[in-house]
Amino acid sequence: MNIFRKIWVLFFGVALMACSTPQSEFGVYRQSDGTIGVHAPKSAKDTEAQAAAVEECKKLGKRGATIVETRKTVNDRFPMTYIYNCNAY
Numbered sequence: 001m002n003i004f005r006k007i008w009v010l011f012f013g014v015a016l017m018a019c020s021t022p023q024s025e026f027g028v029y030r031q032s033d034g035t036i037g038v039h040a041p042k043s044a045k046d047t048e049a050q051a052a053a054v055e056e057c058k059k060l061g062k063r064g065a066t067i068v069e070t071r072k073t074v075n076d077r078f079p080m081t082y083i084y085n086c087n088a089y
């Protein structure tokens with residue numbers, strides 16, 4: 001019975017790992033002034049960065065995101081940072 005329990009726990013753990021969602025390639029964060037910042041990877045398009053910002057705005061109860069600023073960074077992994085305002089339209 002003890003071996004059966006260990007096999008069951010192992011199987012359950014492997015099943016959870018197989019069903020997990022991969023981590024996003026975007027770094028999305030909320031700023032203290034209410035804007036949303038998105039660190040975009042090299043291969044990202046502007047529309048993909050906006051989609052990530054819209055998802056974060058939806059968590060705040062807003063419907064959309066409008067771009068405010070675009071900055072280049074010195075980070076090789078995330079060379080662009082986009083700043084968005086959430087709006088309720």
